[in-house]
Amino acid sequence: MQVTMTVNGSEVTEDVEPRMLLVHFLRDQLGLTGTHWGCDTSNCGTCVVLVDGEPVKSCTMLAAMAAGHEVRTVEGLERDGELDPVQQGFMECHGLQCGFCTPGMMMTARALLDSTPHPDEQAIREAISGQICRCTGYTTIVRSVQWAAAHEEGAAREPEPERGTGPTAAQPEASSQPRVTEHVGGAS
Ligand code: FES
Numbered sequence: 001m002q003v004t005m006t007v008n009g010s011e012v013t014e015d016v017e018p019r020m021l022l023v024h025f026l027r028d029q030l031g032l033t034g035t036h037w038g039c040d041t042s043n044c045g046t047c048v049v050l051v052d053g054e055p056v057k058s059c060t061m062l063a064a065m066a067a068g069h070e071v072r073t074v075e076g077l078e079r080d081g082e083l084d085p086v087q088q089g090f091m092e093c094h095g096l097q098c099g100f101c102t103p104g105m106m107m108t109a110r111a112l113l114d115s116t117p118h119p120d121e122q123a124i125r126e127a128i129s130g131q132i133c134r135c136t137g138y139t140t141i142v143r144s145v146q147w148a149a150a151h152e153e154g155a156a157r158e159p160e161p162e163r164g165t166g167p168t169a170a171q172p173e174a175s176s177q178p179r180v181t182e183h184v185g186g187a188s
């Protein structure tokens with residue numbers, strides 16, 4: 001079947017298998033390998049992309065379901081050679097170690113800041129609660145998002161997050177309203 005969607009601002013039309021997942025479409029068909037595929041259970045969240053501005057686990061959505069929609073991947077964060085504040089924040093605050101979870105974390109952060117320019121720590125932890133990082137312990141990820149919030153264009157400058165403060169839980173606190181959408185029935 002043929003699908004047409006907008007990916008990172010460009011319209012693409014491709015032939016796909018009806019059962020093809022969006023994550024595989026992006027990685028294998030479009031070559032956008034910044035979106036990672038980390039599990040077979042919809043748990044890790046490393047595959048998160050934005051669909052019409054909402055964070056979605058792309059392993060839970062068929063490529064065909066994205067037809068007619070706008071998809072944004074981590075490759076679409078940089079604009080005109082300028083890193084997105086979220087990318088800059090992860091760099092400034094050491095929000096990654098191996099980097100495997102990072103694309104998904106950054107896309108969720110982007111969506112959070114688009115809807116909530118000044119999230120508190122709890123809101124950030126809730127936003128990423130559907131995603132797993134096996135390296136950083138989350139504190140630096142939270143700090144990176146806080147840095148981005150303080151450095152968004154037009155954002156009122158806020159104090160730099162203090163180093164060494166805040167919870168150091170290995171897992172973000174569970175949320176009854178996870179930020180990331182799972183498209184039930186999309187996985188094969
Ligand atoms: S690849 Fe793990 S949640 Fe999508």
Ligand code: FES
Pocket residue numbers: 095096097098099100101102132133134135136
């Ligand atoms: S930086 Fe390694 S899994 Fe998150």
